[in-house]
Structure formats: structure tokens, C-alpha cells
Amino acid sequence: MKTKxxxxxxxxxxxxxPLENGRKLKAVDGVSLxxxxxxxxxxxxxxxxxKSTLGRVIxxxxxxxxxxxxxxxxxxxxxxxxxxxxxxxxxxYCKNVQxxxxxxxxxxxxxxxxxxxxxRGLEVHGLYKGREKERVEELLEMxxxxxxxxxxxxxxxxxxxxxxxxxxxxLAIEPELLICDEPxxxxxxxxxxxxxxxxxxxxEKLGLTMIFISHDLSVxxxxxxxxxxxxxxxVVEEGxxxxxxxxxxxxxxxxxxxxxxxxxxxxxxxRSRILLQGDIPxxxxxxxxxxxxxxxxxxxxICREKRPKLTEWDNxxxxxxxxxxxxxxxxxxxx
Numbered sequence: 060m061k062t063k064x065x066x067x068x069x070x071x072x073x074x075x076x077p078l079e080n081g082r083k084l085k086a087v088d089g090v091s092l093x094x095x096x097x098x099x100x101x102x103x104x105x106x107x108x109x110k111s112t113l114g115r116v117i118x119x120x121x122x123x124x125x126x127x128x129x130x131x132x133x134x135x136x137x138x139x140x141x142x143x144x145x146x147x148x149x150x151x152y153c154k155n156v157q158x159x160x161x162x163x164x165x166x167x168x169x170x171x172x173x174x175x176x177x178x179r180g181l182e183v184h185g186l187y188k189g190r191e192k193e194r195v196e197e198l199l200e201m202x203x204x205x206x207x208x209x210x211x212x213x214x215x216x217x218x219x220x221x222x223x224x225x226x227x228x229x230l231a232i233e234p235e236l237l238i239c240d241e242p243x244x245x246x247x248x249x250x251x252x253x254x255x256x257x258x259x260x261x262x263e264k265l266g267l268t269m270i271f272i273s274h275d276l277s278v279x280x281x282x283x284x285x286x287x288x289x290x291x292x293x294v295v296e297e298g299x300x301x302x303x304x305x306x307x308x309x310x311x312x313x314x315x316x317x318x319x320x321x322x323x324x325x326x327x328x329x330r331s332r333i334l335l336q337g338d339i340p341x342x343x344x345x346x347x348x349x350x351x352x353x354x355x356x357x358x359x360x361i362c363r364e365k366r367p368k369l370t371e372w373d374n375x376x377x378x379x380x381x382x383x384x385x386x387x388x389x390x391x392x393x394x
Contacts, residue, residue: 063095063096063098064095064096065093065094065095065096065129065132066095066096066130066131066235066268067094067117067128067129067130067156067236067268068091068092068093068094068128068129069091069092069093069113069117069126069128070091070127070128070129071090071091071125071126071127071138072087072089072090072113072123072125073085073087073088073089073090073123073124073125073126074086074087074109074112074116074123074124075088075124078343082343082344083343084342084343085292085342085343086109086112086292087109087112087113087116087123087292088292088293088342088345089126089292089293090109090113090126090289090292090294091294091369092287092294092297094236094268094285095268097266097267097268098269098284098285099262099268099269099270099271099282099284099285100269100270100283100284100285100287101272101279101282101283101287101300102114102270102271102272102273102286102287102289103272103273103274103287103288103289103315104274104288104290104315105274105290105315106274107342108289108291109289109292109293109342110272110289111161111240111241111272113272113289114158114238114240114272115158115240116128117156117238117270118153118156118157118238119135119149119152119153119156122136122142123136125138125139126138130152130155130156135152150183150184154184154232154233154234155234155235155236156234156235156236156238157229157230157232157234157236157237157238158238158239159222159229159237159240159242160242161241161244161245162245163221163222163224163225163245163246164213164218166225167213167221167225168213169212169213170212171212171213172209172210172211173199173204173208173209173210173211173212173213173216173224174192174195174209176224176228177195177198177209177227177228177231178192178195179228180228180232181194181195181231181232184232186231186232186233192209194231195209195227195231198227198230198231199227201227201230201261202223202224202226202227202230202257202261203223203253203257204220204223204224204227208220217250218245218247218250219246219247219250219253219254222242222243222246222254223254223257225242226242226254226257226258226261230265233265234267235267235268236267236268236269236270237262237267237268237270238269238270238272239258239269239270239271240272241273241274242254242258242271243255243273243275243278244273244275251278255278255281255282258271259282271283276304276315276316276319277319279300280300280304283300284299285297285298285299285300286299286300286303286304288303288309288311288315290311290350290351291339291340291342291345291350291351292345292350293350293369293379294369294377294379295309295311295312295350295351295369295378295380296308296309296311296312296377296378297369297376297378298373298375298376298377299375299376302373302375302376306376306387308372308376308378308380308383308386308387309351309379309380309383309386310333310351310355310356310357310380310386311335311351311354311355313333314333314334314335317330317331317333318332318333335354336354337353337354338353338354339353339354340353346363347363347364347365347366348361348362348364348365348366349362349363349365349366349367349379349380349381350366357380357382357385357386359381359382361381362381362382365381366379367379367380
């Protein structure tokens with residue numbers, strides 16, 4: 060990662076959910092990453108890889124089982140996951156880190172008007188006292204809705220309009236970090252591009268830092284500065300968007316990218332797809348070695364016995380794989 064002011068850092072963060080018989084589901088298993096002020100970090104992976112859980116840990120909806128989270132260099136919890144924040148500091152952190160959820164309908168109270176929903180954060184944090192109505196109308200216009208929308212209820216809006224209300228609610232208290240948890244996946248395709256362009260415009264206008272969680276790699280390429288690829292609760296590759304999309308190091312990343320359809324029919328027709336074989340390990344009983352070993356054609360003895368660490372192979376380009384050199388050499392020969 061290039062030298063910029065680091066806004067948030069996760070160090071070996073884990074989120075385990077207890078099951079019966081003393082077993083644990085390892086939703087997030089030792090994730091370390093940094094996000095610089097003003098950038099957009101994409102987190103991608105298959106369903107169940109832990110990307111949404113990681114977003115909820117960062118936003119403190121979930122408390123981490125272990126690991127450390129730093130915000131502007133200040134430690135927010137101990138290595139055992141224990142909270143280090145006073146109630147006042149907790150409130151300040153929640154003000155600075157806001158979330159936009161996947162389903163815009165279930166994340167809105169059906170008994171509250173749009174105006175009341177947006178104004179709630181202002182009341183909690185004591186912002187814009189005496190000017191709440193003006194602030195709500197300003198936020199509605201900012202996200203492309205008319206001021207009179209403040210008096211309407213969620214069922215009176217379309218899916219795209221509801222997501223705009225969710226965005227306005229998140230921005231009401233002027234956060235520094237916006238976590239977008241699959242914000243367009245529940246919307247019609249015709250609306251998705253409008254919401255993406257709105258987020259890009261707001262990021263530039265307000266100087267926001269964003270974590271964009273998605274399974275849609277084409278959207279992530281369009282909006283994100285850097286990308287982290289997750290598999291079974293761990294980050295297996297991280298780099299700039301250009302590095303990830305043009306020269307991926309991890310075989311799993313290559314497989315994901317090969318499934319993304321291309322606009323050029325000739326290139327699409329002639330390119331080869333990577334079809335992964337083998338079973339996905341259970342997050343309850345993850346292997347001791349590489350978590351991707353059961354699906355990787357390069358898997359050998361060291362992969363089965365020892366888990367690779369996320370290692371920097373090039374300037375800021377990291378991958379958790381024992382055979383990056385071999386994979387890249389064979390890729391060059393193929394080209």
C-alpha cells in the first residue's frame with residue numbers, strides 16, 4: 060500500500076460464531092488490511108466468504124472474537140477482542156463509520172417516514188439543532204430525491220429510491236468511512252448504475268473513504284482503487300484494481316475473473332474459463348494448510364500442511380500462496 064494517511068487498519072481480525080458441541084464457525088479468520096483516507100477499497104469473493112461479516116465487524120455491529128482494529132491510529136479493541144472504547148468514544152466511532160446495507164427495504168422502518176429515518180441520526184448525535192428539517196431536505200436533494208419525499212413511507216418508494224434514502228441516512232451525520240455492503244445487488248439492473256454513479260459523485264463531493272463489498276467484479280473494477288479478495292474467511296490477494304484485474308497472482312482470483320463476461324464477443328468467445336474442481340472446505344472445520352488447497356491444481360504437500368501468509372510479492376501487491384512464482388511463469392508462457 061502506497062504511503063497515504065491510514066484511516067482504518069485491521070490486524071489479524073477474527074470473528075468466530077459458537078456452535079453446539081463447542082465448535083466454532085470461522086466467518087472471518089485472521090484478516091489484516093489497511094484503508095487510506097479518501098480511497099475506495101473493494102472486498103470481493105463468493106457468497107459465504109466472510110466479506111459482509113468483516114464489514115459488520117469494522118462497523119462494530121459485531122464485536123471481533125480477536126484481533127485489533129485501529130482508527131486514525133488509535134486502538135479500538137484489545138487483541139482478545141475486548142472493547143477499549145468508552146461510551147462517548149463508541150458513539151464517536153459510530154458517527155464516523157456508517158453502513159449502507161444490501162436490502163433497502165428491510166433496513167428501513169416501515170412505520171417511519173423518510174424524513175424521520177434520516178433525522179434520527181441528527182437527534183442522536185445532536186447535529187443541526189433547530190435545522191433538522193433543512194438538513195433532511197438537503198440530504199434528499201443530494202441523493203436525487205425531491206424534498207417532499209421526507210413525508211412519505213418506505214412502501215411508497217421504488218427499490219432504487221429506498222436505497223437513496225438509506226444513503227441519505229448514512230450521510231446525515233457526516234461520516235468519514237462509508238461501508239457499502241452489496242448496495243446494488245437487490246436492485247434492478249437498470250437502477251444499479253444510477254446508484255453506483257451516485258456513490259462515486261458523493262465520494263468526490265464529500266471526500267469520503269469507502270469500503271465497497273460486492274460479488275460483482277465488474278462493478279468493483281469501476282468504482283474501487285484497491286481490491287481485497289476473500290476466500291473462506293481470509294484475504295488471499297490484495298492490490299490495486301489494475302494489478303488485480305490485469306495481473307492476478309492467486310489462482311482463485313484468476314478463476315473469479317475468468318467468470319466475468321466481457322463486452323467484446325470475439326475476446327469472450329476465444330478466452331478460456333477456469334472451472335474450479337473439488338469441494339469448498341467447511342468454515343467449521345477449515346484445513347490446517349491453505350484453505351484453497353482442495354480446489355487448486357497447484358496444491359502440493361506444503362500447501363496441505365502449512366497455511367501461506369499474505370505476502371507482498373510486488374510493490375503493494377500481496378497474495379497468500381506458496382506458488383505465486385510458478386503460477387505467473389506458466390501464465391507468461393501461455394501468453
